[in-house]
Amino acid sequence: FPSHDRRGYFELSKTIFSNNFYEFNTYRGYFSDVKSASFPFGYPIILALVNNVFGFEPINAVYLNIMLTVMSIYVLTKILLQLDISCKLAWLLSLSLLLYFPYMDEIYSGRSMPLAIFLYLFGMYLIVANKYFFIAGIFLGFTALARFDYLVFSLLTIIYYSFFYKEHKLKLFIGFFLGISPWILYRVIS
Secondary structure, X not given: OOOHHHHHHHHHHOOOOOOOOOEOOOOOOOOOOXXXXXXXXXXXXXXXXXXXXXXXXXXXXXXXHHHHHHHHHHHHHHHHHHOOOOHHHHHHHHHHHHHOHHHHHHHHHOOOHHHHHHHHHHHHHHHHOOOOHHHHHHHXXXXXXXXXXXXXXXXXXXXXXXXXXXXXXXXXXXXXXXXXXXXXXXXXXX
16 A cells, blocks of 8 residues: 555445444544544545445545546536636646646545545535535535545635625535534544
8 A cells, every 4th residue: 555544544444334433443543542533534434335336445445536536627627617717728727636746646545635625626616606505515514524624624715705605604604514513423422
């Protein structure tokens, strides 16, 4: 494995549909001696679903990330088109994601960044398209279930757009807190 995180996600994905939900087999938790606190459970859950369909193979994380990248490029193109950027330039800008080496490393290392970026972009698309603000908030909240650092990005995004869409501010915030609530509930009960 080129990445310790990849191994961690893979091992955690094996516990999702077991009696030992989210118990790790290597010490990586910082707040718990039993349950994993190093990684939010969004990516391992998605990876577990993929693994249940295609068999538990570590390479599935790479295939999942490739699929998420294709979907991210499509959604980013839709966002750019909503902003009245020409179709050719929108596709060129979206495909430039593939030229960013750290992102490509995330894809091929089987880590969670492609999921977080897809969730963030989908939430942004719903906001920019001026529809489904509640669902946009949920997707922006889900980003924190993929990567903890996206909690800050998504919250700042909601604060920023709440100045432009004042009538939808409450929907964005309620959706966001609903989106992060699975992790809050998990931490409270574990």
